[in-house]
Amino acid sequence: MTPGVGIWRCTKCRTGFFPQPLLCARCHNDRFETDRVHDAVVEEISVIRHMLGQENWQPRRIASVRTSDGQLITVGLTGEAGPGATIELYQEENAPFGRDKT
Ligand SMILES: [Zn+2]
Incomplete structure (x- = not known):
């Protein structure tokens, strides 16, 4: 289990993406650095x-979630969180998951 979900951040305008894009949708830069x-x-x-x-x-439940950085991603959901709830992201063998925030 790894805390957080890996995203790709444009080195120029700092916009974060998930999954990794070929080009930044905002400034068309093709360089990214990883972030979580x-x-x-x-x-x-x-x-x-x-x-x-x-x-x-x-x-099993899957959820569309909006990260604190703005990406909309699909995660496997464990625990009881419902729409509107803030969850904690983690990765299991690279797959993104969310669980109730403790
Ligand atoms: Zn950019």
């Missing part, structure tokens, strides 16, 4: 109830 965001607010939640080919699938 740690907090996000839940905007929308969906539940995946079935997965093809998975016998013992447990329903």
